[in-house]
Amino acid sequence: MxxxxxxxxxxxxxxxxxxxxxxxxxxxxxxxxxxxxxxxxxxxxxxxxxxxxxxxxxxxxxxxxxxxxxxxxxxxxxxxxxxxLAPALPDRGAYYRWLFFAAGPVETAVTNNAMGFTLPTEKEQTVGYGSLSHVTDTLEGLFADGRSFVLGDDFSAADVYLGSQIAWSVGFKTMELRPGFADYIARLDARPARxxxxxxxxxxxxxxxxx
Structure with a gap:
């Protein structure tokens, strides 16, 4: 059997x-x-x-x-x-933050951009992501210190989801390629599981x- x-x-x-x-x-x-x-x-x-x-x-x-x-x-x-692929419970603050930042602001901002939907500036405060540029600036800031992965040196489930969002968005040109993104995507692409x-x-x- x-x-x-x-x-x-x-x-x-x-x-x-x-x-x-x-x-x-x-x-x-x-x-x-x-x-x-x-x-x-x-x-x-x-x-x-x-x-x-x-x-x-x-x-x-x-x-x-x-x-x-x-x-x-x-x-x-x-x-x-x-x-x-998940840190110990006391250390999960950043893990949850970036996993669900990807599920909320990143995906919504990128999808709206791909569909040609842009909020008027005066309406940005009414949505969770504000604007695509705000989201992209935030992601650029995450990797500004040269970290390898979302949590630093350790790969986690947050990289699977956030990394997929960044790689897809950059690949389809619905998000600007910012400093740190290309190297991050290359590290993800090198993973045997991916x-x-x-x-x-x-x-x-x-x-x-x-x-």
Whole structure:
């Protein structure tokens, strides 16, 4: 009898599921990937019972279902502590700060910019991110001291999520490339887990010209 995987992973290679797969590769757990299609199986009854939003990624670990990339990263870091991707609880201030800064201000600012939505200056105080320039300035300041990762020398789940946001945004030119960003992205790209995740997702991408 084949043993069941530790985690069931619902994804599509053209989605934020790439972030969750990278995290799964980092923790090194056994997982089964379930590939879903936009507009069909992602909106089907079976998957809506897992995530009523009909979006990926999501994971099931035993009886626990987790959606939202930042939550998945934080959960997996705690569920598989041997990977060492979350600091001890008393030291988690910066870890939580930057993980959820990425999930809130960064993602919102970058998405709005990509959609061509710019707030009038007098309205910036009404949203959590203020402006894309404020967000980018803050991230530039984070790496101004030459640190290797979000928490300094130690790679963590915060780098999986925040690093993915920065790399994606810079790559698609929805965020300006600031000092420190290129070196940070290069360090992330050099991680074997990120390389494995990228290879697996790229292999699932639809081929050009395919019917």
């Amino acid at each position: 084949t043993a069941m995987a530790d985690v069931t992973f619902y994804t599509n290679p053209m989605s934020r599921g790439r972030i969750a797969r990278w995290m799964l590769e980092e923790v090194g757990c056994d997982y089964e990937a379930v590939l879903l299609d936009f507009g069909t199986t992602m909106k089907g009854v079976d998957y809506l019972a897992i995530n009523p939003m009909g979006k990926v990624p999501a994971i099931r670990h035993g009886d626990t279902v987790v959606t939202e990339c930042a939550a998945i990263c934080a959960y997996l870091a705690d569920a598989f502590p041997d990977a060492g 390389q494995r995740a990228t290879e697996k997702d790229n292999a699932l991408m639809p081929q050009q010209g395919a019917g």
